Amino acid sequence: MDTGPKIAQVAALIGDPARANMLSALMDGRTLTASELAYVSGVAPQTASGHLAKLSDAGLLALAKQGRRRYFRLASPHVARVLEGLMVVAQEGPARRNLWRGGETLRHARTCYDHMAGRIAVAIADRLVQQSFILLDEDGGQLTDAGRSFFDELGVDLRLAFKRRVFCRPCLDWSERRPHLAGAVGAAILHHALEHDWVEHVRDSRALVVTPVGIRELATTFGIEGAPPTDGREAQVASLSRGGVAVIPG
Amino acid sequence: MDTGPKIAQVAALIGDPARANMLSALMDGRTLTASELAYVSGVAPQTASGHLAKLSDAGLLALAKQGRRRYFRLASPHVARVLEGLMVVAQEGPARRNLWRGGETLRHARTCYDHMAGRIAVAIADRLVQQSFILLDEDGGQLTDAGRSFFDELGVDLRLAFKRRVFCRPCLDWSERRPHLAGAVGAAILHHALEHDWVEHVRDSRALVVTPVGIRELATTFGIEGAPPTDGREAQVASLSRGGVAVIPG
DNA sequence: GAAACACTACGGTCTTGACCGAAGTATTCG
DNA sequence: CGAATACTTCGGTCAAGACCGTAGTGTTTC
Numbered sequence: 001m002d003t004g005p006k007i008a009q010v011a012a013l014i015g016d017p018a019r020a021n022m023l024s025a026l027m028d029g030r031t032l033t034a035s036e037l038a039y040v041s042g043v044a045p046q047t048a049s050g051h052l053a054k055l056s057d058a059g060l061l062a063l064a065k066q067g068r069r070r071y072f073r074l075a076s077p078h079v080a081r082v083l084e085g086l087m088v089v090a091q092e093g094p095a096r097r098n099l100w101r102g103g104e105t106l107r108h109a110r111t112c113y114d115h116m117a118g119r120i121a122v123a124i125a126d127r128l129v130q131q132s133f134i135l136l137d138e139d140g141g142q143l144t145d146a147g148r149s150f151f152d153e154l155g156v157d158l159r160l161a162f163k164r165r166v167f168c169r170p171c172l173d174w175s176e177r178r179p180h181l182a183g184a185v186g187a188a189i190l191h192h193a194l195e196h197d198w199v200e201h202v203r204d205s206r207a208l209v210v211t212p213v214g215i216r217e218l219a220t221t222f223g224i225e226g227a228p229p230t231d232g233r234e235a236q237v238a239s240l241s242r243g244g245v246a247v248i249p250g
Numbered sequence: 251m252d253t254g255p256k257i258a259q260v261a262a263l264i265g266d267p268a269r270a271n272m273l274s275a276l277m278d279g280r281t282l283t284a285s286e287l288a289y290v291s292g293v294a295p296q297t298a299s300g301h302l303a304k305l306s307d308a309g310l311l312a313l314a315k316q317g318r319r320r321y322f323r324l325a326s327p328h329v330a331r332v333l334e335g336l337m338v339v340a341q342e343g344p345a346r347r348n349l350w351r352g353g354e355t356l357r358h359a360r361t362c363y364d365h366m367a368g369r370i371a372v373a374i375a376d377r378l379v380q381q382s383f384i385l386l387d388e389d390g391g392q393l394t395d396a397g398r399s400f401f402d403e404l405g406v407d408l409r410l411a412f413k414r415r416v417f418c419r420p421c422l423d424w425s426e427r428r429p430h431l432a433g434a435v436g437a438a439i440l441h442h443a444l445e446h447d448w449v450e451h452v453r454d455s456r457a458l459v460v461t462p463v464g465i466r467e468l469a470t471t472f473g474i475e476g477a478p479p480t481d482g483r484e485a486q487v488a489s490l491s492r493g494g495v496a497v498i499p500g
Numbered sequence: 501g502a503a504a505c506a507c508t509a510c511g512g513t514c515t516t517g518a519c520c521g522a523a524g525t526a527t528t529c530g
Numbered sequence: 531c532g533a534a535t536a537c538t539t540c541g542g543t544c545a546a547g548a549c550c551g552t553a554g555t556g557t558t559t560c
Contacts, residue, residue, distance in 0.1 A: 006337070006341075007264065007274065008267045008270035010265075012261070012266070013265070014257065017258045018549095020258030023257075033507095034506070034508095035505095035506065044549075044550055044551090045508090046508075046550065047548070047550070050549090067506090067557060068556065068557040069507085070506080070507070078339050081335050082336055085331050086332055088328045090259065091256075092326065092328065266517090283536085284536075284537060285535095296520065297519055300519090302537095317536090318527040318536045319537085
């Protein structure tokens, strides 16, 4: 395997208790100095220095020198996401909890910063691209004139979006492994969906539930099925992408 | 820190090359036997057996016994998600570490998702709070009536902000270590600044440069000095509270 | 300029755990 | 039944690396 060693290298870095403590302390987006990180990780400054060098070299931490201090910060939201994921896995670990129910909800529709993600969001993005309302390339998207009219008729306020570049880099959907719409257009769509009661927030979660109104409107507006699958099995039938749960032989 | 050791434990499991290879081989949702996993990981069956036991105990792998064989698969999509995330981080890793160095421009003004950050942004937040246009607490902000009028006169469109859930939220600034304005209000300010040519994007960077117009307008509107310090040293000399925007000497 | 401070580099100790050979337990097949 | 297969347990070797004491560099403060 080719990817194995690479992920092992990164995982091994996170796999040391001292380093894991440092990363945890930075998870909320704060910026801490080497000394502070040494303290939270419970090791001597010399040891911490070595750890921090490794984490920086590997691109997990970003470094800003200022005077005699070094400020460290998680290098990217991706790192934070990995840490979050590890916490989830660590939590559910030995206890055979069936969190997958909630997972299914998350997979269907959720927020990602200020825009939508999940099956629904990917389907919307697909549709908009297919209809040539939006042009998507590697790291940016562009609204066509037709798309502008489309959103206009829909009543989505895109005025903010016109002048703005696409700030949020392409947001890869972890559950669908395909891009969904981020940036101002994505935000506008989420805003519209919330305002018109297509979707609702789930308390203490990034999950979104699609309302009956939303199911109807998503069908008429985008031609997509907004209802979540009734059980996990159908999840993979609905979308052609793989990513379904393996069926154990027997 | 409490979460640190837990995520370290999981990460350390993934952090071994042999185990990482096993997990990678299972990433597509397949179900493989112990022997097959021993082969892909390049270790002897005895060694593989130990690895698989650990991964199962930790809840990373699900096990199905069938006759004399043991079938393994990833225990949950969360595990797959973590592996994916690790690959992303491993990929982007050492590449553009330099972005943060020489970050004087970044420290001064940059985008943070869809709003502004850096000295300028912190100064704006300070000013808005000081003028009682905005009330900021731990994890939320609120626009006062006076603030609403202020933005109205300024011509900043806050309509999106009203309906959005998180319309005004403090976001800790990594360089200044003090909050700046995020949420819809933050986004609206950035939008306004871009639209009126107060600031401009720097290509391929999150950095923003303050234009001559911006320097003038930031002074009249917020009473702050928008020009960047001529060199890094002076940044912190000027104002007593660190993080204040420096008044350029000479 | 001297002292305090923040961080880094080096050297040596010591624990952890990955590895495989050999032997042991299930399960299937002839 | 005994042989082959699939996997696990045990024991001993060995290398990687986490840790800190000491000593260094660069920066700020007095």
